[in-house]
Amino acid sequence: xxxxxxxxxxxxxxxxxxxxxxxxxxxxxxxxxxxxxxxxxxxxxxxxxxxxxxxxxxxxxxxxxxxxxxxxxxxxxxxxxxxxxxxxxxxxxxxxxxxxxxxxxxxxxxxxxxxxxxxxxxxxxxxxxxxxxxxxxxxxxxxxxxxxxxxxxxxxxxxxxxxxxxxxxxxxxxxxxxxxxxxxxxxxxxxxxxxxxxxxxxxxxxxxxxxxxxxxxxxxxxxxxxx
Amino acid sequence: xxxxxxxxxxxxxxxxxxxxxxxxxxxxxxxxxxxxxxxxxxxxxxxxxxxxxxxxxxxxxxxxxxxxxxxxxxxxxxxxxxxxxxxxxxxxxxxxxxxxxxxxxxxxxxxxxxxxxxxxxxxxxxxxxxxxxxxxxxxxxxxxxxxxxxxxxxxxxxxxxxxxxxxxxxxxxxxxxxxxxxxxxxxxxxxxxxxxxxxxxxxxxxxxxxxxxxxxxxxx
Amino acid sequence: xxxxxxxxxxxxxxxxxxxxxxxxxxxxxxxxxxxxxxxxxxxxxxxxxxxxxxxxxxxxxxxxxxxxxxxxxxxxxxxxxxxxxxxxxxxxxxxxxxxxxxxxxxxxxxxxxxxxxxxxxxxxxxxxxxxxxxxxxxxxxxxxxxxxxxxxxxxxxxxxxxxxxxxxxxxxxxxxxxxxxxxxxxxxxxxxxxxxxxxxxxxxxxxxxxxxxxxxxxxxxxxxxxxxxxxxxxxxxxxxxxxxxxxxxxxxxxxxxxxxxxxxxxxxxxxxxxxxxxx
Numbered sequence: 001x002x003x004x005x006x007x008x009x010x011x012x013x014x015x016x017x018x019x020x021x022x023x024x025x026x027x028x029x030x031x032x033x034x035x036x037x038x039x040x041x042x043x044x045x046x047x048x049x050x051x052x053x054x055x056x057x058x059x060x061x062x063x064x065x066x067x068x069x070x071x072x073x074x075x076x077x078x079x080x081x082x083x084x085x086x087x088x089x090x091x092x093x094x095x096x097x098x099x100x101x102x103x104x105x106x107x108x109x110x111x112x113x114x115x116x117x118x119x120x121x122x123x124x125x126x127x128x129x130x131x132x133x134x135x136x137x138x139x140x141x142x143x144x145x146x147x148x149x150x151x152x153x154x155x156x157x158x159x160x161x162x163x164x165x166x167x168x169x170x171x172x173x174x175x176x177x178x179x180x181x182x183x184x185x186x187x188x189x190x191x192x193x194x195x196x197x198x199x200x201x202x203x204x205x206x207x208x209x210x211x212x213x214x215x216x217x218x219x220x221x222x223x224x225x226x227x
Numbered sequence: 228x229x230x231x232x233x234x235x236x237x238x239x240x241x242x243x244x245x246x247x248x249x250x251x252x253x254x255x256x257x258x259x260x261x262x263x264x265x266x267x268x269x270x271x272x273x274x275x276x277x278x279x280x281x282x283x284x285x286x287x288x289x290x291x292x293x294x295x296x297x298x299x300x301x302x303x304x305x306x307x308x309x310x311x312x313x314x315x316x317x318x319x320x321x322x323x324x325x326x327x328x329x330x331x332x333x334x335x336x337x338x339x340x341x342x343x344x345x346x347x348x349x350x351x352x353x354x355x356x357x358x359x360x361x362x363x364x365x366x367x368x369x370x371x372x373x374x375x376x377x378x379x380x381x382x383x384x385x386x387x388x389x390x391x392x393x394x395x396x397x398x399x400x401x402x403x404x405x406x407x408x409x410x411x412x413x414x415x416x417x418x419x420x421x422x423x424x425x426x427x428x429x430x431x432x433x434x435x436x437x438x439x440x441x442x443x444x445x446x447x
Numbered sequence: 448x449x450x451x452x453x454x455x456x457x458x459x460x461x462x463x464x465x466x467x468x469x470x471x472x473x474x475x476x477x478x479x480x481x482x483x484x485x486x487x488x489x490x491x492x493x494x495x496x497x498x499x500x501x502x503x504x505x506x507x508x509x510x511x512x513x514x515x516x517x518x519x520x521x522x523x524x525x526x527x528x529x530x531x532x533x534x535x536x537x538x539x540x541x542x543x544x545x546x547x548x549x550x551x552x553x554x555x556x557x558x559x560x561x562x563x564x565x566x567x568x569x570x571x572x573x574x575x576x577x578x579x580x581x582x583x584x585x586x587x588x589x590x591x592x593x594x595x596x597x598x599x600x601x602x603x604x605x606x607x608x609x610x611x612x613x614x615x616x617x618x619x620x621x622x623x624x625x626x627x628x629x630x631x632x633x634x635x636x637x638x639x640x641x642x643x644x645x646x647x648x649x650x651x652x653x654x655x656x657x658x659x660x661x662x663x664x665x666x667x668x669x670x671x672x673x674x675x676x677x678x679x680x681x682x683x684x685x686x687x688x689x690x691x692x693x694x695x696x697x698x699x700x701x702x703x704x705x706x707x708x709x710x711x712x713x714x715x716x717x718x719x720x721x722x723x724x725x726x
Contacts (some may be wrong), residue, residue, distance in 0.1 A: 074630075075609055077634075077639075078633060078634075081637055081638065081639065082637075086638075086639070088620070089623070166626070167625070167626065167630065168625075168630075169596070169623040169624055169629070170627055171621070175599075177623070178599065178600065178626075179599065179600055180600070181535065181600070182535065182600025182601075183600065185535075185538070185558065185559075187535070187536065
């Protein structure tokens with residue numbers, strides 16, 4: 001059993017774990033991009049679309065937030081082949097996580113637009129802009145900056161959710177770690193490294209998110225000198 | 228499809244049971260640690276330690292925390308059934324979020340209350356128990372209801388350590404009947420009723436009990 | 448005489464014999480003596496492995512291992528206590544004193560032998576390939592170009608890798624692995640995987656209740672014939688030898704075969720080696 005940590009072993013398995021971490025990152029970044037696009041699409045549909053469309057989008061958001069991610073992953077894995085769409089486990093995972101992320105992305109966009117305040121919409125209306133123009137040319141562009149910090153947060157959430165793809169045999173970080181534990185009957189060294197890798201990745205995103213919140217990029221109005 | 232329902236209900240009950248126990252234990256822990264965090268000055272080592280704990284809980288997937296409990300408890304000589312390992316893991320996770328809920332609730336109470344209590348000659352612990360905590364708990368009810376829905380979501384991950392909660396039971400039934408789409412849909416519907424129901428309840432309570440902290444739900 | 452009084456008589460005879468032997472043999476502080484003094488022994492398992500050990504509707508642990516343990520207990524004049532534990536750390540727990548032996552459907556492997564000693568085999572643990580009845584796969588070589596899967600963290604993954612190298616075949620994609628057998632069975636039914644490799648025994652459990660599947664043998668000279676054995680701390684020779692003696696008796700009088708027929712549908716006694724797996 002030994003008294004200290006087996007550092008040699010930890011270094012030995014590090015390359016495999018890094019490979020898993022890379023897959024986790026790759027997958028999650030892909031998903032956050034796709035879910036942002038989905039969120040944009042659905043969010044726009046919710047603002048501009050007819051009533052039935054708005055209700056549909058709201059239903060989607062409610063279902064995504066009301067069902068555990070592991071269930072959604074299982075439904076995607078077994079359900080999609082039934083409707084003729086058999087993707088391999090990696091792409092099934094991307095689809096499932098995009099569905100999950102999209103539900104939150106819609107809300108992020110909504111919160112950003114609401115935070116711009118009624119003043120913008122009223123001013124635009126006073127200037128004779130249609131609802132569509134108000135949304136597309138005034139509100140949305142400003143929102144895109146504001147969504148950057150919460151989207152970074154969303155990426156962190158997706159990275160955590162990606163660990164669940166281990167149940168459909170995707171070799172991301174958590175599954176790689178689990179397999180190593182059973183292969184070598186070593187627990188602490190593996191868990192320690194897996195934990196540190198996740199903390200490193202998510203901690204960095206935390207820092208990025210906080211920096212973005214105070215940066216010029218997201219809040220240029222704070223940096224303008226007074227007239 | 229509905230034929231699977233009677234076999235899923237005991238598992239749904241287990242899901243609810245395990246979530247309630249974990250929530251209650253995490254509340255006891257969270258309230259104490261949250262109060263601590265509220266009263267200690269920012270640089271205090273204990274406060275720093277608590278921040279590390281919260282960072283850990285938020286910075287790792289629930290799956291890793293569950294595996295951690297599952298593999299490490301026996302190494303420490305603690306032998307527990309998967310059910311109780313699950314309770315410990317979920318408690319550990321929820322407490323990390325409840326520290327924030329408690330701290331925010333306590334901070335939202337007018338400092339004047341505490342000063343007034345002390346001025347009236349009450350001891351510090353009396354001020355805490357009779358004035359601050361009752362008000363804090365009242366404000367915590369909406370976010371706690373939401374937190375319960377989060378714990379129920381997290382409980383689905385306990386399937387990987389063989390706890391016979393709803394997700395695992397649903398898998399077991401699907402594998403022998405092969406009506407997996409139906410069983411999965413049923414599983415999703417049952418979860419939805421509980422989780423969305425709790426979310427709605429939380430929002431309703433938020434409107435009726437104003438003055439408390441509002442916390443956005445996050446994917447764990 | 449009736450079963451109960453027969454058991455009482457046997458226990459009394461064993462106890463009397465034990466006292467006699469204890470008086471006659473040199474004093475020897477061993478695990479077996481401790482057990483007889485305590486009046487019970489605990490055996491480690493994870494009650495999730497049908498039909499070796501699992502929980503019935505009353506949440507009691509039942510299964511082949513429980514019956515074998517009870518037979519041992521009867522021979523030794525003590526009680527057997529099944530101890531449900533976490534399988535991944537079962538060896539650790541054995542050395543922590545959580546139980547006296549591991550009797551949980553454990554497959555004897557070289558890696559595990561580094562830390563425990565095994566009894567003689569009391570059940571077969573060889574692997575099998577689960578395929579759909581109409582799959583057209585007839586043997587190991589038929590796995591060429593197919594999507595294959597095994598249980599997460601099981602020796603079968605390594606066996607699939609060895610097979611690929613040995614027969615010069617390659618699979619469609621990586622070897623998939625699932626932590627839950629149930630997910631693997633669903634994956635096979637839905638066509639996501641073509642073959643699932645696991646122990647003959649657990650696959651038989653599945654085919655007992657489900658139609659349309661068949662199990663092909665999965666053996667090779669490249670890996671040792673697999674057996675299920677009890678595991679003991681390295682120094683507990685006396686306990687292990689007592690276990691071996693008991694199993695030999697049960698093989699000879701047919702009681703082991705009877706238990707296997709009860710739980711697995713047939714006897715595997717003929718294929719069981721009389722030697723404890725060792726490396």
